Amino acid sequence: MTSDTQDPASPIPPLAILPERLTLPPITTVKEVKSFNYYDHVTPELLSAATDFIATHTDAPGPETTRCIIHILNNTRLDCVGTESEKVACWLTIRLTNPTNYFQVPRWHQDGRMYHYDEGKEEVVRSKYATTLLGPPTLMLPAQQDVFQTTRSGKDKFHPKPADGKKFDKKQWQKQEESMRTWLAEEYEESKRLEFANGEVVRFSWGREDSPVHSEPDITSDRVFMTVLYGSKTEIKEMCKWRNEEYGKL
Numbered sequence: 050m051t052s053d054t055q056d057p058a059s060p061i062p063p064l065a066i067l068p069e070r071l072t073l074p075p076i077t078t079v080k081e082v083k084s085f086n087y088y089d090h091v092t093p094e095l096l097s098a099a100t101d102f103i104a105t106h107t108d109a110p111g112p113e114t115t116r117c118i119i120h121i122l123n124n125t126r127l128d129c130v131g132t133e134s135e136k137v138a139c140w141l142t143i144r145l146t147n148p149t150n151y152f153q154v155p156r157w158h159q160d161g162r163m164y165h166y167d168e169g170k171e172e173v174v175r176s177k178y179a180t181t182l183l184g185p186p187t188l189m190l191p192a193q194q195d196v197f198q199t200t201r202s203g204k205d206k207f208h209p210k211p212a213d214g215k216k217f218d219k220k221q222w223q224k225q226e227e228s229m230r231t232w233l234a235e236e237y238e239e240s241k242r243l244e245f246a247n248g249e250v251v252r253f254s255w256g257r258e259d260s261p262v263h264s265e266p267d268i269t270s271d272r273v274f275m276t277v278l279y280g281s282k283t284e285i286k287e288m289c290k291w292r293n294e295e296y297g298k299l
């Protein structure tokens with residue numbers, strides 16, 4: 050699946066489903082709400098830490114989980130644009146959730162820029178890969194101009210440019226964000242959503258005008274969700290700085 054309205058400046062489509070589907074490990078239960086975050090090279094240690102995390106906090110069996118994560122990492126790294134050194138490092142996250150009503154109202158958004166690009170690499174389309182091992186998949190709208198236009202209108206309406214010299218007010222910003230969330234949920238209520246089958250891995254761009262609009266789903270059952278994105282070592286280190294995270298820590 051690709052978009053027929055991609056930004057002409059984008060050399061690769063903003064949204065795609067990887068051709069190979071995963072064989073998912075048999076998971077039925079999340080025992081604890083928890084997140085795993087890793088910023089470093091793709092290593093065997095990452096594989097065992099990610100497997101341990103899922104096997105400890107869900108009822109997933111280790112060997113099937115390992116096979117599935119290897120599959121995800123191999124396929125996404127192969128798909129990712131760039132030379133070996135341009136995708137040698139990653140940010141991998143796994144989110145385990147129990148049912149919550151927090152996303153009954155979708156949080157439609159485009160992912161912004163995740164890190165400072167290496168010099169000369171500013172035009173490379175950067176993507177994130179996402180897959181759901183258990184529970185409802187991410188909500189995603191088609192990568193179309195009318196969809197982007199609605200998001201732009203929401204930003205203009207609820208986050209107007211502050212007057213010169215006015216300090217950033219975090220509380221005010223959060224209030225605006227909540228109002229925009231409600232407004233976008235109504236605007237997109239009747240919009241066609243993309244559907245993902247079990248075991249599909251979706252690639253979607255970030256930090257661009259035509260980056261896909263998406264949201265967490267209404268989490269009505271236990272969920273195991275995983276994303277990974279790649280960059281050079283300096284880019285992922287930059288990302289850690291922006292997020293106050295530690296590079297190379299398991």
Ligand SMILES: [Fe+2]
Nearest residue numbers: 158159160263
């Ligand atoms: Fe997002």
